[in-house]
Amino acid sequence: MATRRLLYVTAEDHYLYRATAGGLELEARFSGDDLGVTSFREHLVARPGGLFSVVADLAGEDFHEEQIPLLRGGDREAIVQRRLAQRYRDTRLAAALSLGEAPSAERRNERLLLASFTNTQQLAPWLDALEDGGARLAGVYSLPLLAPALAARLGVKSGRALVVTATRAGLRQCYVDNGKLRFARLERTIDMVPQALAMFVRSETQRLAQYLVTLRALPREGAPVQVLVVAPPGQREVFEQALSSDARLVFHTIDYSQALQSVKLKKVPEVTRAEALFLHLAATQPPRDQFASRQDRRRYLIWQLQRGIVAAGAAGLAACVLYGGWMGLEVLTMRDRALQQQRDARAAAEQYERITAAFPVTQTSSENLKVAVVEFRRIAERSASPEPALLHLSQVLARFTQFEVDTINWSAGRIPERFAAKPPAGAASGARSEAVSDQAVVVEVSGRVNATQRTDYRGITAQVESFAAALATAGYRLVERKLPFDVTSEGTLTGDIGGTDRGGEAPRFTVVVARPLP
Amino acid sequence: MNFTQEELKRLALPLLIALAMLAVGAGIVISAREGLRMAQTQFARTQAERRQNAERLARIAEEEREVSQKMDVYKQLKALNILGEEQRLEWADAINRIRVQRELLDVRYRIERQKLLSSMPGKPASVDFFASSMRVDLQLLHEEDLLRFLADLRASGNAYYAVKKCTIARTGQAVGGIAMTPRLSASCDIDLITVVDRAAKR
Numbered sequence: 001m002a003t004r005r006l007l008y009v010t011a012e013d014h015y016l017y018r019a020t021a022g023g024l025e026l027e028a029r030f031s032g033d034d035l036g037v038t039s040f041r042e043h044l045v046a047r048p049g050g051l052f053s054v055v056a057d058l059a060g061e062d063f064h065e066e067q068i069p070l071l072r073g074g075d076r077e078a079i080v081q082r083r084l085a086q087r088y089r090d091t092r093l094a095a096a097l098s099l100g101e102a103p104s105a106e107r108r109n110e111r112l113l114l115a116s117f118t119n120t121q122q123l124a125p126w127l128d129a130l131e132d133g134g135a136r137l138a139g140v141y142s143l144p145l146l147a148p149a150l151a152a153r154l155g156v157k158s159g160r161a162l163v164v165t166a167t168r169a170g171l172r173q174c175y176v177d178n179g180k181l182r183f184a185r186l187e188r189t190i191d192m193v194p195q196a197l198a199m200f201v202r203s204e205t206q207r208l209a210q211y212l213v214t215l216r217a218l219p220r221e222g223a224p225v226q227v228l229v230v231a232p233p234g235q236r237e238v239f240e241q242a243l244s245s246d247a248r249l250v251f252h253t254i255d256y257s258q259a260l261q262s263v264k265l266k267k268v269p270e271v272t273r274a275e276a277l278f279l280h281l282a283a284t285q286p287p288r289d290q291f292a293s294r295q296d297r298r299r300y301l302i303w304q305l306q307r308g309i310v311a312a313g314a315a316g317l318a319a320c321v322l323y324g325g326w327m328g329l330e331v332l333t334m335r336d337r338a339l340q341q342q343r344d345a346r347a348a349a350e351q352y353e354r355i356t357a358a359f360p361v362t363q364t365s366s367e368n369l370k371v372a373v374v375e376f377r378r379i380a381e382r383s384a385s386p387e388p389a390l391l392h393l394s395q396v397l398a399r400f401t402q403f404e405v406d407t408i409n410w411s412a413g414r415i416p417e418r419f420a421a422k423p424p425a426g427a428a429s430g431a432r433s434e435a436v437s438d439q440a441v442v443v444e445v446s447g448r449v450n451a452t453q454r455t456d457y458r459g460i461t462a463q464v465e466s467f468a469a470a471l472a473t474a475g476y477r478l479v480e481r482k483l484p485f486d487v488t489s490e491g492t493l494t495g496d497i498g499g500t501d502r503g504g505e506a507p508r509f510t511v512v513v514a515r516p517l518p
Numbered sequence: 519m520n521f522t523q524e525e526l527k528r529l530a531l532p533l534l535i536a537l538a539m540l541a542v543g544a545g546i547v548i549s550a551r552e553g554l555r556m557a558q559t560q561f562a563r564t565q566a567e568r569r570q571n572a573e574r575l576a577r578i579a580e581e582e583r584e585v586s587q588k589m590d591v592y593k594q595l596k597a598l599n600i601l602g603e604e605q606r607l608e609w610a611d612a613i614n615r616i617r618v619q620r621e622l623l624d625v626r627y628r629i630e631r632q633k634l635l636s637s638m639p640g641k642p643a644s645v646d647f648f649a650s651s652m653r654v655d656l657q658l659l660h661e662e663d664l665l666r667f668l669a670d671l672r673a674s675g676n677a678y679y680a681v682k683k684c685t686i687a688r689t690g691q692a693v694g695g696i697a698m699t700p701r702l703s704a705s706c707d708i709d710l711i712t713v714v715d716r717a718a719k720r
Contacts, residue, residue: 298525302529305532306528306531309532309533309536312536313532313537313539314536317539317540317542320540320544320546324543327551327553327554330557334554338557338560338565341561341564341567342564342567342568344571345564345567345568348568348575349571351575352571355575355582356581364715365642365717366585370584370585370588371638371639371640371645372601372645372713373588373591373595375638376591376600376713379647380678384681385668387665406687407685407688408685408686409684410685410686411682411684412683
């Protein structure tokens, strides 16, 4: 944290204070003449780039109320600067304090309190010294600019109040209306006994009140004005006796030590008077309004910008750390949950192992046992034995004694292509619509038909078809049958009716039946 | 507010510091996100594992029943020596024995080299099914001889005998004389199937 120094400027001497945590330390004292300025310059050489505030406690501070159209931004700034230029010859140390919107039926105006020093040359060499010394000037304040903050700390945040303090420069009186400065004056004092000072406070306060009434800053009639008088150390009782309230002014005497507590100022140099209150407020709670120009404060503004940039980076980092931390917590939660899932999974696996350990003893794993048996069953189901087919054929042949079998071809497996898609001629439509299995037992029977004339086509056809139909039972379906001649329209049919019977071999036939496998 | 060159130089260091802090912050966020993503993946994996184990545990009664049922078949396969390496000498002995016992006239066979029929993935190792194709030619007096031969072959064990094809035909030889003349000839293709369980204890 940069050390803030406060240059307290009076008409005679100037005092340089160093603001510490909750306290003020007197660092140097300079005379108000050129010698003092030179000493100040030398003092600054040892402290380049220091942070300074100037607090002026000078007589001849001008306050003037104006009204301007209610504007914002650059337009307002331009009008304010023009009004200041119209009012003051030297605007280097001039300020325009907003008093809020003016009650007007015609158009919306803003009330301004223009303030400056009648003699800015008292401050100019000191500001030049700060500029030349590379100091960062936070602002130039007068005690009246700090009075609203002091009044608030002393308990008056609204209404009209006069803040009366005895500083090194004299008796400072500030008129604050609803937290806004309206007027201030400084009356020089000489060393007085407490009673005399109290009487002086009373008389000057009444004079100021009268003057404010004349200015119409105070209403002639109305609620009494609160007067906050900070009594010098040990003089509160004397002040309370002297400051009796009346219908217009209600005095509240505050002990200096109590005022220090109110502004949370713990440590002050012994020689310091009530200006310590203002100086501490200038260090800890500087008001937005002050006298220094933007140019005079440029180094300070750059310094603030530097700090702002770093602060923004730090804020970004903090936000990332917070977000990262939140995600880190999520990670921890997720890991905990994963760990729990892992424990549950392991417990289930262990329980499974315990239970399977009680299974009948096998010479292999349960998995392999299942795989071996299932696959073996599948192979066995797709295998077949020729015995059932031969038995079936034998039973059919017993009914067809004129049939003589020469060859039997039995096969199990994929149906040969020549049988797969070709339905038998004359096969029933129901049989045709049956789903043809990929795997099947196929039985091809070839033989001869005895005791029938070779030219008896109708008789042979009827007998072979009858034989084929008998075979196509018990789960078998007819796949093909071949006659010794072709009776289809595509073939050639020959005959030798009345010719000599050659008595050759009997007509041959072939019947193919199939039974699907699972 | 316009900045001079000198002022811009003064602002450079704070800008660098701020950028560095933001970069560190971004790094923290990125690494935290990555960590979260990994944790979520791990959680999903463990959750799936837990669900799978729980489901397996829930099915254990059914599995126990299934194992008991399949155990009998497995034991039978083991007892018949279907489970294990193939026993070619046993096969040859069995065929000779059948021929003698059944007084078959002529039996010729040829067993081809072993082939992998299928390999089923198991835990902790696979179960492989092998087949050796055998062509057997027989001279028969009666078709019943073939059926007896096949039945005896099955009963001999040492493989699962899957008959693929059988052709029976008349020999057409005249019957007569003292010597027995075969009336039928049969030719069969048989797969001799054996199972090798790689996880089986020896």
